[in-house]
Amino acid sequence: MVRYKKSEEKRKQILYAAFQALSGQGYDAVTLQMIADHAQVSKGVVHYYFASKEAVLIELLEWLTSRIYLKEHEAVREQETAAGKLAAYIGSAFVSPEKNRAFYRVYLDFLARASRIPAYREINQRFYDNCTSISTEILLLGQKEGMVSPHLSAEQTAPQIRALIDGCLIQWLMTDEDALHETYRQSCEEAVRKLLGI
Amino acid sequence: MVRYKKSEEKRKQILYAAFQALSGQGYDAVTLQMIADHAQVSKGVVHYYFASKEAVLIELLEWLTSRIYLKEHEAVREQETAAGKLAAYIGSAFVSPEKNRAFYRVYLDFLARASRIPAYREINQRFYDNCTSISTEILLLGQKEGMVSPHLSAEQTAPQIRALIDGCLIQWLMTDEDALHETYRQSCEEAVRKLLGI
Amino acid sequence: MVRYKKSEEKRKQILYAAFQALSGQGYDAVTLQMIADHAQVSKGVVHYYFASKEAVLIELLEWLTSRIYLKEHEAVREQETAAGKLAAYIGSAFVSPEKNRAFYRVYLDFLARASRIPAYREINQRFYDNCTSISTEILLLGQKEGMVSPHLSAEQTAPQIRALIDGCLIQWLMTDEDALHETYRQSCEEAVRKLLGI
Amino acid sequence: MVRYKKSEEKRKQILYAAFQALSGQGYDAVTLQMIADHAQVSKGVVHYYFASKEAVLIELLEWLTSRIYLKEHEAVREQETAAGKLAAYIGSAFVSPEKNRAFYRVYLDFLARASRIPAYREINQRFYDNCTSISTEILLLGQKEGMVSPHLSAEQTAPQIRALIDGCLIQWLMTDEDALHETYRQSCEEAVRKLLGI
DNA sequence: AATGAATGAGTATTCATTCAT
DNA sequence: GATGAATGAATACTCATTCAT
Numbered sequence: 001m002v003r004y005k006k007s008e009e010k011r012k013q014i015l016y017a018a019f020q021a022l023s024g025q026g027y028d029a030v031t032l033q034m035i036a037d038h039a040q041v042s043k044g045v046v047h048y049y050f051a052s053k054e055a056v057l058i059e060l061l062e063w064l065t066s067r068i069y070l071k072e073h074e075a076v077r078e079q080e081t082a083a084g085k086l087a088a089y090i091g092s093a094f095v096s097p098e099k100n101r102a103f104y105r106v107y108l109d110f111l112a113r114a115s116r117i118p119a120y121r122e123i124n125q126r127f128y129d130n131c132t133s134i135s136t137e138i139l140l141l142g143q144k145e146g147m148v149s150p151h152l153s154a155e156q157t158a159p160q161i162r163a164l165i166d167g168c169l170i171q172w173l174m175t176d177e178d179a180l181h182e183t184y185r186q187s188c189e190e191a192v193r194k195l196l197g198i
Numbered sequence: 199m200v201r202y203k204k205s206e207e208k209r210k211q212i213l214y215a216a217f218q219a220l221s222g223q224g225y226d227a228v229t230l231q232m233i234a235d236h237a238q239v240s241k242g243v244v245h246y247y248f249a250s251k252e253a254v255l256i257e258l259l260e261w262l263t264s265r266i267y268l269k270e271h272e273a274v275r276e277q278e279t280a281a282g283k284l285a286a287y288i289g290s291a292f293v294s295p296e297k298n299r300a301f302y303r304v305y306l307d308f309l310a311r312a313s314r315i316p317a318y319r320e321i322n323q324r325f326y327d328n329c330t331s332i333s334t335e336i337l338l339l340g341q342k343e344g345m346v347s348p349h350l351s352a353e354q355t356a357p358q359i360r361a362l363i364d365g366c367l368i369q370w371l372m373t374d375e376d377a378l379h380e381t382y383r384q385s386c387e388e389a390v391r392k393l394l395g396i
Numbered sequence: 397m398v399r400y401k402k403s404e405e406k407r408k409q410i411l412y413a414a415f416q417a418l419s420g421q422g423y424d425a426v427t428l429q430m431i432a433d434h435a436q437v438s439k440g441v442v443h444y445y446f447a448s449k450e451a452v453l454i455e456l457l458e459w460l461t462s463r464i465y466l467k468e469h470e471a472v473r474e475q476e477t478a479a480g481k482l483a484a485y486i487g488s489a490f491v492s493p494e495k496n497r498a499f500y501r502v503y504l505d506f507l508a509r510a511s512r513i514p515a516y517r518e519i520n521q522r523f524y525d526n527c528t529s530i531s532t533e534i535l536l537l538g539q540k541e542g543m544v545s546p547h548l549s550a551e552q553t554a555p556q557i558r559a560l561i562d563g564c565l566i567q568w569l570m571t572d573e574d575a576l577h578e579t580y581r582q583s584c585e586e587a588v589r590k591l592l593g594i
Numbered sequence: 595m596v597r598y599k600k601s602e603e604k605r606k607q608i609l610y611a612a613f614q615a616l617s618g619q620g621y622d623a624v625t626l627q628m629i630a631d632h633a634q635v636s637k638g639v640v641h642y643y644f645a646s647k648e649a650v651l652i653e654l655l656e657w658l659t660s661r662i663y664l665k666e667h668e669a670v671r672e673q674e675t676a677a678g679k680l681a682a683y684i685g686s687a688f689v690s691p692e693k694n695r696a697f698y699r700v701y702l703d704f705l706a707r708a709s710r711i712p713a714y715r716e717i718n719q720r721f722y723d724n725c726t727s728i729s730t731e732i733l734l735l736g737q738k739e740g741m742v743s744p745h746l747s748a749e750q751t752a753p754q755i756r757a758l759i760d761g762c763l764i765q766w767l768m769t770d771e772d773a774l775h776e777t778y779r780q781s782c783e784e785a786v787r788k789l790l791g792i
Numbered sequence: 793a794a795t796g797a798a799t800g801a802g803t804a805t806t807c808a809t810t811c812a813t
Numbered sequence: 814g815a816t817g818a819a820t821g822a823a824t825a826c827t828c829a830t831t832c833a834t
Contacts, residue, residue, distance in 0.1 A: 041815085
């Protein structure tokens with residue numbers, strides 16, 4: 001329905017505004033007024049579409065992580081070889097300094113909350129599962145291609161890969177140097193290759 | 199002098215209280231009252247020893263990261279072989295579910311702030327540098343022992359190792375399962391071995 | 397517009413409440429809660445209409461001094477002779493024990509601040525300029541009527557007149573005797589007459 | 595006794611420090627710490643010599659006003675003619691831009707308090723009485739010399755003179771221009787002459 | 793006498809949330 | 814649907830005062 005659609009659009013608009021505001025300010029420093037300003041709506045509207053500030057942020061985490069996953073999934077799907085998929089995965093994880101900075105700032109806020117609040121943890125777990133499925137797919141294809149040892153356990157390797165990606169991107173974020181983004185990407189890719197024994 | 203010492207002790211007492219409070223609550227959810235309560239002093243005392251809430255937290259980050267480093271450094275120093283040092287490093291990074299949870303909750307809060315505020319970033323950078331020096335020491339010894347390929351670049355590998363450790367511990371933290379701590383430790387150690395080609 | 401008007405009304409309501417509260421308590425002893433209570437609004441409302449306590453008080457000084465001037469100006473305008481205007485000026489300056497007490501208590505607070513803070517000083521200067529314009533008008537008319545010596549300098553006499561009025565009203569305020577208000581008024585008027593040589 | 599004397603000296607030292615601090619900051623902005631700093635003693639000392647912050651300030655008002663009176667009295671006593679005494683009185687009231695600024699800043703703070711608190715009012719009343727006695731002395735001598743009309747009432751004129759002096763010095767203070775100090779002094783003296791019919 | 797550590801009451805300010813329009 | 818005025822709970826911070834040393 002039009003009504004629903006319009007409503008959904010405004011929700012997305014607010015979520016995106018929340019993402020921008022959150023990326024600029026921290027989790028608690030962000031106010032509903034800032035989110036409303038970014039979305040160019042009145043403060044009341046935010047509460048009209050979301051039950052509370054917490055609700056906005058929970059939904060934002062869901063939206064963000066699923067969007068990230070979809071992009072990574074899409075990038076990997078377009079490649080046919082394990083090597084290609086791997087490069088695509090890393091490449092889409094290290095999408096750009098600007099986007100990585102915006103996302104990881106917010107993601108660190110979320111992880112901090114997730115370490116204390118189960119609701120956030122569950123959302124993050126779905127993200128991890130999705131990431132694991134990507135790595136697993138690559139690994140299994142690699143084994144089929146004969147590039148990756150058949151003894152390598154996907155169950156163990158897949159999380160290691162995500163740990164490396166997140167660990168490297170956090171390290172890069174801490175350097176505050178856009179120029180090093182590419183360096184970290186390469187280093188991460190090489191490390192992942194070593195994990196896969198490629 | 200006694201006077202000075204007393205003062206320093208109380209500062210430490212407050213910092214430790216802040217650590218406990220911060221680990222329980224998030225960065226912004228923590229109040230000076232909570233910190234004072236944990237330290238069993240009055241609210242005014244916190245302000246007597248620290249200029250502001252921010253000052254407490256900045257100093258806490260310094261204190262925490264240097265303490266972690268010292269423990270890791272100590273553990274590594276006690277070992278003589280590269281393999282021993284590596285196991286000691288990983289072992290002291292994965293010290294225990296309780297301590298890791300307490301620290302990484304707070305550390306994630308700090309990383310989130312560090313992604314926006316240079317002062318925090320600088321402190322974290324010193325921590326990274328210290329961690330790098332540990333990994334580098336292990337790697338160089340490994341090369342001397344002939345266990346590690348002489349072609350391996352410490353400059354590149356050391357950060358990868360820390361990225362893995364942090365990435366794995368964050369993943370473990372998100373599982374909220376003490377029982378998995380050991381699993382993640384082993385997985386991390388194996389992954390680090392692969393990076394070193396051991 | 398209605399919206400704007402409503403907003404302005406509430407601002408005035410808060411300013412008047414601030415005046416009452418300030419007159420009762422001193423400048424710093426007054427709290428936003430007291431102002432809110434006098435205005436019969438919640439504490440938050442004061443901050444909704446004014447950026448800070450300081451902003452309320454700055455605006456109050458402007459409002460008060462311009463209101464005093466307007467009343468004096470009005471009273472003088474209604475008279476046609478210099479003698480009549482002079483009596484009207486003094487009469488409206490010595491309006492009543494209650495009002496003079498309320499105003500001069502607050503005004504002394506403001507003068508104390510103005511002696512240190514330029515922003516207050518500027519507002520007071522505008523008030524002085526307005527008072528000077530009233531005295532000057534009376535003096536010039538008196539010269540036209542032949543009552544006042546043509547050699548008398550308005551530039552010098554006008555400030556002297558205000559100095560006398562303020563000086564006398566402060567003295568009266570210090571007596572804390574409503575009954576003496578009229579005495580001080582007469583004494584002030586006679587003194588002003590001597591300055592004008594009437 | 596030595597003990598008493600020493601004690602009295604320290605009290606004076608603290609009072610003078612309070613005067614300096616008060617002149618710089620406002621009445622409420624001043625803290626006991628600032629007073630202690632100015633007096634180069636510890637915070638505890640202030641409380642050792644004075645029961646409370648209020649007590650310091652009450653005593654300061656007494657000390658200041660009696661000191662001002664003594665200086666004016668002294669200056670007047672040294673002159674023999676009414677004209678000389680008048681000039682000496684005005685001259686010592688307009689002692690210097692620096693001293694007048696320091697005193698009137700503090701005095702306005704005190705007047706603001708005196709308008710609400712009887713204890714301050716009483717101290718100020720003694721000051722007024724002393725000032726009146728000076729003016730009265732001058733006026734009576736003037737009448738004896740035949741310079742001042744015998745019909746002039748000292749009771750009425752003396753307060754007018756003080757009103758002018760205070761009114762003019764407050765006006766000067768509000769200009770924040772040291773250069774205008776002399777202008778205001780002259781204007782005040784001329785105005786006082788007119789009140790005396792000289 | 794002197795110190796300064798400790799206390800805690802008090803206050804401005806912020807902001808999520810509510811609700812009348 | 815949308816607005817923004819109003820609310821009041823929550824909190825960092827200040828500072829006079831106390832008191833052990």
